[in-house]
Amino acid sequence: MSTWDSRHWADPDSGAARTDLVTMFRNLCRSSPWKWQSLRFEYWDEPFEEAPSPAAPLVRAWLRRPGALRLESPDGLVLHSTTGINDSKDGFYVSSTRKSWLLPPHLVTPVYDDSGLVRRRPEAAYGEPGFGNGRFSAALDPVELAGNAPVPLEFPGSNPVEVRDVIRLEHEGRPALEAEVAPTPAYHPADPSAPLCPPGRNRIRVDLGTGVCVSSHALKPEKDQYGHWLRIIAVDEYMLDDLFLAESMNLTDVRRHISWDVPA
Numbered sequence: 001m002s003t004w005d006s007r008h009w010a011d012p013d014s015g016a017a018r019t020d021l022v023t024m025f026r027n028l029c030r031s032s033p034w035k036w037q038s039l040r041f042e043y044w045d046e047p048f049e050e051a052p053s054p055a056a057p058l059v060r061a062w063l064r065r066p067g068a069l070r071l072e073s074p075d076g077l078v079l080h081s082t083t084g085i086n087d088s089k090d091g092f093y094v095s096s097t098r099k100s101w102l103l104p105p106h107l108v109t110p111v112y113d114d115s116g117l118v119r120r121r122p123e124a125a126y127g128e129p130g131f132g133n134g135r136f137s138a139a140l141d142p143v144e145l146a147g148n149a150p151v152p153l154e155f156p157g158s159n160p161v162e163v164r165d166v167i168r169l170e171h172e173g174r175p176a177l178e179a180e181v182a183p184t185p186a187y188h189p190a191d192p193s194a195p196l197c198p199p200g201r202n203r204i205r206v207d208l209g210t211g212v213c214v215s216s217h218a219l220k221p222e223k224d225q226y227g228h229w230l231r232i233i234a235v236d237e238y239m240l241d242d243l244f245l246a247e248s249m250n251l252t253d254v255r256r257h258i259s260w261d262v263p264a
Contacts (some may be wrong), residue, residue, distance in 0.1 A: 021166040021177070022163045022164075022166055022179075023113075023150075024113075024115060024117065024166070024177065025146075025163055025166050025177050025179050025206065026145070026146040026147075026150070026159075026163065027113050027115070027117035027118055027119055027146070028117050028177060028206050028208065028211050029142045029143055029145045029146040029206060029211065029213075030110075030117070030118040030119070030120075030121050030143050030146050030147075030148070030211075031117045031118040031211035032140065032141040032142070032143070032210060032211035032212055033065075033105035033106060033121075033124070033126065033141060034105065034106060034110060034118060035209065035210050035211045036065075036210050036235050036236055037064065037065050037106065037236055038062075038063065038064040038065065038235070038236050038237055038238075038239050039061075039062075039063045039140075039210065039212070039232065039234070039235060039236075040060075040061070040062050040063075040232075040233045040234040040235075040237055041060075041061050041063075041212075041230055041231060041232045041233055042058050042059070042060050042061070042230070042231040042233065043058060043059050043061055043136065043139075043228065043229075043230050043231075044056055044057070044058045044228060044229040044230075045057075045132060045133070045135070045136075045228055046225060046227065046228065046229070047215065047216065047217035047218070047224075047225065047226065047227030047228065047229060048215075048217075048229050049217075052229055052231075058074060059071045059072065059073065059079060059131070060072045060073075060074065062239060062243055062244075063128075063129065063140070064239045064243075064244070065104070065106070065128075066104050066125070066127075067082065067127075067129050068082045068129070068239070068241075068243075068244040069081075069082050069129040069131065069244065070082065070243055070244050071131055079131075080131050081244055081245065082129065082244040082245075099125070102123060102124055102125040103124055103125060104124065104125055105121075105122075105124040105125070105126060107124075108122045108123075108124050109122065110122055117211075119149070119150065120148065120149040120150070121143065121148040121149065126141065126143075128140040128141050133191065133193070133194035134189070134190055134191020134193065134194040134195075135191065135194040135195070135196060135216075135228055136228075137190070137191075138189065138190050138191065138194070138195075138196050138213070139196065139212060139213040139214075139216070139228060139230055140212055140213075141211070141212075142196055142204075142206060142211070142212070142213040144160060144187070144188070144189050144190055144195070144196060144197075145160060145161050145181065145196060145197060145204065145213075146159075146160065146161075147159070147160050147186075157184060157186070158184075158186045159184060159186065160183065160184060160186050160187040160188070161181040161182060161183050161184060161187055161197050162181060162182045162183075162184060163179050163180075163181050164179065164180050164181075165179060165180045166178070166179040167179075169205075171205055171207065171214050171215060172214070172231045172232065174207055174208070174209060174214075174232060175207075175208040175209070176205050176206060176207050176208055176214060177205070177206050177208060178203065178204065178205040178206075178215075179203075179204055180201055180202070180203055180204075180219075181197055181201075181202050181203075181204050182197070182199075182200065182201050182202065183195070183197045183198070183199060196213060196216050197216070198218050198220075198223060198226060199220075200218060200219065200220040200223065201218075201219040201220065202216060202217065202218050202219060202227075203215070203216070203217045203219060204216050207232060209232075209235065210232065210235060212230065212232065213230070214229070214230045214231075214232065215227070215228070215229050215230065216228050
């Protein structure tokens, strides 16, 4: 168990230099697995400057780590719901690969910086549930923008993205860090067909409390409509299994009459 409260909100206005803000931005991108266990949010698969258009399509999401996800349309239609979240793994699966023995991230301790953000991530069973394209799951844990650990001082060009002009602002009423970033040859997105940071300049915004990438927007004119917007509604709410299962697991209501049909 870490001796640092990993949910401590770092303060970018505490006299940090510009280079420190760049480091803080990268460490924040590594911190998501240790900052929350459940999240309720709304997601738009397109970028916006200030706020989503009322007519823009969205999905409402409930996510509980590890791997439980429910998505609804604005009208309450269930678009996706995880099934089999309590299924056990058989002996063949457990013994087949080394990866199957890895622990969930919240059960291992990373290396923190002085602000309580993650400087170096340990080996663990990372991965967020996705829907539609890989940008959805990458936004929930934007480590692809920073890598698992800082690069050596001798090789600054090996950072996945170049980060500049980091500022603090509010996103949907929550504190966030925003930066202008551009990918380098060392950038390897989790989904090459849907990166958080496509070639060229991009505006990326990361929530301070959760480490979730809440906004991405490509600044190249030909990719002006590439990006996403995410509105966090609640963090670490208690979520029952029934929310994510196709069939309710509620016990029988004994107040109801149960008929017993006896064959003649």
